[in-house]
Amino acid sequence: MFEIRNIKFKNILDIKFLNIDKPITCVVGPSGSGKTTLLRMLNRLNVPDEGLILYNNKDISKIDTMLLRRNVVMLGQTPVIYSSNIEDNLQIGLEFSKKLPASKSRMKEILERVELNKKLTDGCGNLSGGEKQRLCLARVMLMDADTYLLDEPSAALDKDTEQFIIDNFSKFVLENNKELIMITHSEQIAQKYNNSIVRIENGEVVKSYYE
Amino acid sequence: MNNAVMNLSVFQLSIAYVFVLIMLIIFKSRGIKREKQILIASTRMTIQLTIMGYVLMFVFNNPSWWLTSFMIIIMISFAIYNSIKRVKIQMSKELKRIIAFSMTFGALLTAAFFIIVVLSVRPWFNPQYFIPISGMIVGNSMTGIALGANKLCSDFEDKRIEIENSLMLGASPLEATRKIVNNAFDSAILPTMNNMLTMGIVSLPGMMTGQILSGTFPITAIKYQIGIMLAILGSTAVSTVLFVTLGYRTFFTKDSRLK
Numbered sequence: 001m002f003e004i005r006n007i008k009f010k011n012i013l014d015i016k017f018l019n020i021d022k023p024i025t026c027v028v029g030p031s032g033s034g035k036t037t038l039l040r041m042l043n044r045l046n047v048p049d050e051g052l053i054l055y056n057n058k059d060i061s062k063i064d065t066m067l068l069r070r071n072v073v074m075l076g077q078t079p080v081i082y083s084s085n086i087e088d089n090l091q092i093g094l095e096f097s098k099k100l101p102a103s104k105s106r107m108k109e110i111l112e113r114v115e116l117n118k119k120l121t122d123g124c125g126n127l128s129g130g131e132k133q134r135l136c137l138a139r140v141m142l143m144d145a146d147t148y149l150l151d152e153p154s155a156a157l158d159k160d161t162e163q164f165i166i167d168n169f170s171k172f173v174l175e176n177n178k179e180l181i182m183i184t185h186s187e188q189i190a191q192k193y194n195n196s197i198v199r200i201e202n203g204e205v206v207k208s209y210y211e
Numbered sequence: 212m213n214n215a216v217m218n219l220s221v222f223q224l225s226i227a228y229v230f231v232l233i234m235l236i237i238f239k240s241r242g243i244k245r246e247k248q249i250l251i252a253s254t255r256m257t258i259q260l261t262i263m264g265y266v267l268m269f270v271f272n273n274p275s276w277w278l279t280s281f282m283i284i285i286m287i288s289f290a291i292y293n294s295i296k297r298v299k300i301q302m303s304k305e306l307k308r309i310i311a312f313s314m315t316f317g318a319l320l321t322a323a324f325f326i327i328v329v330l331s332v333r334p335w336f337n338p339q340y341f342i343p344i345s346g347m348i349v350g351n352s353m354t355g356i357a358l359g360a361n362k363l364c365s366d367f368e369d370k371r372i373e374i375e376n377s378l379m380l381g382a383s384p385l386e387a388t389r390k391i392v393n394n395a396f397d398s399a400i401l402p403t404m405n406n407m408l409t410m411g412i413v414s415l416p417g418m419m420t421g422q423i424l425s426g427t428f429p430i431t432a433i434k435y436q437i438g439i440m441l442a443i444l445g446s447t448a449v450s451t452v453l454f455v456t457l458g459y460r461t462f463f464t465k466d467s468r469l470k
C-alpha cells in the first residue's frame with residue numbers, strides 16, 4: 001500500500017524506509033514525534049522536502065491530489081461538522097469525492113453501525129463531542145475509500161469513545177477489505193490491533209514490526 | 212426654481228468650524244484624549260478638499276484625455292493602497308496584486324460603461340462627469356473589496372480546520388471554500404444593498420443633494436442618483452467577484468494544499 005523512502009520534512013521527520021502493507025497499522029510514539037505529520041503526508045496535506053512516498057507502487061506526487069485523497073480518506077483529530085442536518089453531513093463526503101449520493105436506508109444503516117441514534121433530518125447543533133466524532137466516522141465509512149487514515153481521535157474525547165471509534169472502524173475496515181492507518185498514543189489499543197505497529201520517536205521510525 | 216447657486220463666503224464657512232469646537236469641548240470635559248486627532252482630521256479634510264478644488268478647477272479649464280486619465284490613475288492607486296491598508300490580517304503579495312487588479316478592472320470597466328454608454332458623455336473624458344462619477348464608483352469598490360478581503364482572510368484563518376477537513380474528503384479547493392468565498396462576496400456587497408434599501412427614505416444621497424443644491428431639478432437629480440447607484444452596485448459586484456474568485460486560490464498550493 002504505502003512505501004516511504006528517505007523522506008525528510010523540516011526538523012520533524014527523517015524516515016529512511018517504511019513499508020505499510022497490513023490491513024491495520026498503528027502508528028505510536030510520544031507527542032511531538034511526527035506521527036501526525038507522517039499521516040498528513042500520506043494524504044498530501046504536507047509534502048516532504050525530499051524523498052519518495054509510493055501508494056500502490058505509484059509516486060503520490062505524480063497522482064492527482066484530489067484523486068489520491070478520494071482513495072486515501074483521512075479522518076482528522078477534530079471532528080468537523082458542516083452546518084445543516086445529519087443527512088447533509090453524511091452526504092457531503094460523497095459529494096466532495098464526486099460519488100453518487102447514498103440512499104436513505106444506507107445512511108440509516110451506517111448511523112446504526114456507529115451507534116448514533118439520530119434521525120437524518122435532525123440538526124447537528126446539539127451533538128456532543130463524541131457524537132460529532134461518530135458522525136464524522138459514519139461520513140467517511142459511506143465514502144467507501146480503499147485506505148483510511150485516522151488521526152488520534154482522543155483529543156476531545158473520553159477513553160470509551162476513543163475505544164469505540166477505533167473498534168468500530170477497525171471492524172468496518174476488516175469486514176470490507178479496506179486498509180487503515182491510525183495514530184494512537186494508547187499502547188493498549190496498539191496491542192489489540194497489533195497487526196502492524198510503527199513506532200516513531202523524534203521523527204524517526206525506531207521500530208516497525210508485525211506480530 | 213432658483214438656478215443660481217448661493218455662493219458661500221469663506222467667513223460663512225468658517226462659522227461651521229464651531230462644530231469642531233463643540234466636539235473639542237465635549238471631549239475635553241469628558242476626558243477623552245482625542246483632541247489631536249480631531250484637529251488633524253479637520254485640518255486634513257480642509258486642506259485636501261481645498262487642493263482638490265483647485266486641481267478640479269484646473270482640470271475643468273483644461274479638459275484633455277490625458278489629464279482625466281491621470282486623475283483616474285491617481286484615484287485608483289490611492290484606492291488600492293487604502294483598501295490594502297484596511298485589511299487587518301497580513302496578506303500575501305499575490306493577494307495584494309489581485310486586489311489591485313480587481314479594483315482597476317472592476318471599477319474602470321463599470322465607470323467607462325456608465326459614463327460612455329449610459330450617460331453618453333461626449334467627449335468621453337469630459338472631466339466634469341468622468342472625475343466625480345469615477346470617484347464615487349472607485350470609492351465604493353474600495354470599500355467593497357476591503358470588506359470582502361477582511362472577511363476572506365479572517366475566514367481562512369478561523370476555518371482552517373474545516374477547509375482542511377474538506378480537502379481530506381477529496382474536495383477541490385473551490386468546493387472546500389465555496390461557503391467562505393460566498394460569504395466574503397456577500398459581506399462586500401451587503402452595505403451597498405442596505406444603502407439602496409433606505410435610500411430616499413432615511414437618506415438623501417450626497418450626489419443628489421449636491422445637484423439639487425446647485426439648482427438641478429429633483430427629478431433629474433434622482434435619475435442620476437438611480438443610475439449611479441446601479442453603477443456602484445455593478446462595480447462593487449464585478450470587482451469583488453473578481454477578487455474573491457481569484458483571491459481564494461492564493462491560499463492554496465498548485466497541488467491543492469493549504470499554504
